[in-house]
Amino acid sequence: MPPISRRSFLQALGVAAAGPALALAPRFARAAAAEFTLRYANNLPASHPTNVRAKEMAARVRSESKGRVDIQIFPNNQLGSDTDTLSQLRSGAVDFFTLSPLILGTYIPAAQISGMGFAFKDYESVWAALDGGLGAHVRKQIGATSIFAFDKIWNGGFRQITTAEKPIVQPKDLQGMKLRVPPSPLWTSMFKDFGASPASVNFAEVYSALQTHVVEGQENPLSIIYTGKLYEVQKYCSLTNHMWDGFWFLGNKDSFSRLPADLQTIVQNAIDDAALKQRQDVIQMDQNLRSKLEGDGLKFTEVDQAAFRKQLQKSGFYADWQKRFGREAWALLERYTGNLG
Template sequence: MYTTNRRSFLKVMAVAASAPSLAVTSHSARAAEFTLRYANNLPSAHPMNVRAKEMAARVASESKGRVEIQIFPNNQLGSDTDTLSQLRSGAVDFFTLSPLILGTFIPAAQISGIGFAFNDYNNVWAAMDGELGAHVRKQIGATSIFAFEKIWNGGFRQITTGAKPIAQARDLQGVKLRVPPSPLWTSMFKDFGAAPASVNFAEVYSALQTHVVEGQENPLSIIYTAKLYEVQKFCSLTNHMWDGFWFLGNKESFGRLSPELQTIVRNAINDAGTKQREDVVQLDQTLRAKLESTGLTFNEVDKASFRQQLQAAGFYAEWQKKFGPQAWALLEKYSGKLG
């Protein structure tokens, strides 16, 4: 497994955090034959953008300047749903998106976000690099877009709140919680008894700051790089789901590249994704102490109470029916029996 030097990586993160919020472009000595636009919804300091910048430089170098990838972080080209539409039309060439938000277009993509399906990263990568991931990529590939082979890492998600910690499932009763615009996310938190509100990521900080919502849920790396700790008081370590980012491409746009250039781009993107996976794991291991130093209070939770609540509410039975027996069997091959 790739391991990055933690001290140098965090130094890169600090530099990226202080950079202006503009498109990151890999420049070649002459005008590129192909200029490809890559959009994402995360801050420049996030490992996704650190590795994407390296990826763009590699593509420029290996293609001898024929391919330039321009990087637009932090929802610069629009909300997730807007940018997905741009990707489908070809206005954007590449986009990294959570499988659950992609589920608004391709329902089968959401299956990796089933609550408490994965215990650890060994579970996750076995599934997403194996038959479950292949099944999802096939569904994506039946449309105008496609997914590269290596899904990027979002991390295991935790719940943050402003008024009280969440220790058991019943503590979510009535809590107005921001969730991404995804049917599965909304369904799961309704079954917990919360009042989920779909808010695009670009608006999360202000929604928490103005108390439009009381809490949200994200991996520690996003809570840190998006500075959500400034507008939240408690972080409950629920690990309620793993989330990632499919690196998506527009088929027609990618098809304009020669097979040789496609291979250069594909290898650079997949290799960057593999490195970014480990970056997120390492970053999360350092972040509890950093976040505690900002005043964010952490608490452990009774995970069994959350799974029991989902079972009692019929969550697993409902989504098994929606995904179908074949896809559900692929999920349970890696997760074990659910529901």
């Protein structure tokens, strides 16, 4: 092999050193080409169907906008707690945020109505309500503020109760139990009516609160119990289906209005189409998770939901919340749930 001159060696070294930078150049060029960079935050693990579909949605928006719109995703409370991120959304520091209607209720009380305890019996009635008159009513209330909700709500699933020491079989089993609930007036009110001691804890802190026995139990859909690994610090799961919960895909009005109309349409369609796919993902995931979680050591218990609803009727829970929401909103709810008593 002929000897390599010092000049040739330095030239080769320079090309090699430039290689990684040259390889990254197209990526930086694409990022710089975006006219609009939008930040989307949520409180769910990266593996949750919401974030899986959100990544697809962001890629679709980038493609259909020809690189003009870049949606950056921040999962798992990376930008702060639910209440902190909601404040950021309202101010425009965050452009999009998916949030439970019940937590949104701390800012817009009317939003909580879709999470009424033991109201919806199945998904058919949920989608009829939230894609129909009840959803339109709630979106109107949200839209009267500095934020708005896209048309299609995302699926959180029917919620179940997990505990560390004993299963919940009857309403009386909740008496005195320190139970984690999200920061929501309706959640707190319902479990107080069962005699529990609800404690509001943001989701990012739930695992450690259960692990350190700050609370004895919690309630969430199976998909979140699994992706959040809550089964590692809980022993029992009672299939209460005590409420359906979802995630409104919320946007900051001023931020969204800066997009030209054609880009708004691209973003709107991509987000709502992703919501429909995510709904089915969560349903399928929950159907398949029981055997998986049982294999991980979680013990399941069936419950009589009628007994829990009867307790809420007796305590005056429904009557109280009917007054809070008003007759018009309550009539919209019962159009899809039937008489709650």
